[in-house]
Amino acid sequence: MTDFSSTNNEFDLSEDLLSAYIDGELGPADRNLVESHLAESAQWRVVLDEITNVRSALRSLPERDAPSEFWERLAAVTDTEAAVIDIDKYRRRNRRRNRWMTAIGGAAVAAVLVIGIVVIPKTDKAQPPIGVFSNRHAVQAVNGGAPIVDLVSVATRNRFSR
Amino acid sequence: MVDGIPTWEEVARDYGRFLYTVAYRLTGNDQDAQDLVQEALMRVRRGLERYEPGSLKGWLARIVTNVHLDNMRRQTRRPTSSFPDDPDQVLPPSPAADEFSSDLSADLQRALLNLPNEFRIPVVLCDVADQSYEQISAVLDIPIGTVRSRIHRGRRILRSTLAGIER
Numbered sequence: 001m002t003d004f005s006s007t008n009n010e011f012d013l014s015e016d017l018l019s020a021y022i023d024g025e026l027g028p029a030d031r032n033l034v035e036s037h038l039a040e041s042a043q044w045r046v047v048l049d050e051i052t053n054v055r056s057a058l059r060s061l062p063e064r065d066a067p068s069e070f071w072e073r074l075a076a077v078t079d080t081e082a083a084v085i086d087i088d089k090y091r092r093r094n095r096r097r098n099r100w101m102t103a104i105g106g107a108a109v110a111a112v113l114v115i116g117i118v119v120i121p122k123t124d125k126a127q128p129p130i131g132v133f134s135n136r137h138a139v140q141a142v143n144g145g146a147p148i149v150d151l152v153s154v155a156t157r158n159r160f161s162r
Numbered sequence: 163m164v165d166g167i168p169t170w171e172e173v174a175r176d177y178g179r180f181l182y183t184v185a186y187r188l189t190g191n192d193q194d195a196q197d198l199v200q201e202a203l204m205r206v207r208r209g210l211e212r213y214e215p216g217s218l219k220g221w222l223a224r225i226v227t228n229v230h231l232d233n234m235r236r237q238t239r240r241p242t243s244s245f246p247d248d249p250d251q252v253l254p255p256s257p258a259a260d261e262f263s264s265d266l267s268a269d270l271q272r273a274l275l276n277l278p279n280e281f282r283i284p285v286v287l288c289d290v291a292d293q294s295y296e297q298i299s300a301v302l303d304i305p306i307g308t309v310r311s312r313i314h315r316g317r318r319i320l321r322s323t324l325a326g327i328e329r
Contacts, residue, residue, distance in 0.1 A: 051317060058289035062267060065183075074174070
């Protein structure tokens, strides 16, 4: 219930206030003001009667019902819809489960990788003997099997020049 | 009913007539009312899991109104037309309705249908679905003062229309 006008010092009775009064929608202060106006004014009582009559006529309109075939048809339609809803729920549940399985699988692979990289210690500490290897494969034919680094001295010795 | 939440079958059985009556008063003809109720009950079925026990009629009135508003937004194809109540489908009147003739009922339905939606919907929610101004305000997302004003203006138009018919 609302007091629409109780904050005003001047209370003007309006028809919509009267309508709300009939509907029982006024707060106590407005209700008292409306009732005191009605007590003093025959004209407002006529308006009250008119609004009351329309309201009563509306509220006395007969109930309606659909033919029974409508309800039978509706039951069939809603059963079908219920089945569709159930299938949708099943699909959604399946999709959710698949997403979980994918996530769990991914996590498992990641865990294996982490273990492989971080946890298992590296055991291959062998260093290739690069110096020895390059010396062995250097051009040796020029210098009777001597490493290529010694070619400078060979060139000097044989007087190569441009 | 489980934990205060009805099954769809219970809603359709116990509140189907309520939904249909509101739908008919909003649309003014049986075909549109049936479409409206069908869609509303589909939404009810989908929404029952989220329903919080409270005013079931309020919740249903909200759904049927939202479906109607959605239809109105889409609907440019078929103008609504009003038909007098079909006696075969009108339930026996309540004792309070005895004084009103079926002519008045048909005239009032026609007048109701001629109301612009902005007045018709609040009037129907108030006087047919028996919703409070606060509930109507929530359904239509408008202030309570606007609800009060629209209900009154709707009733005033109906009063003028019926007075014109009487003359």
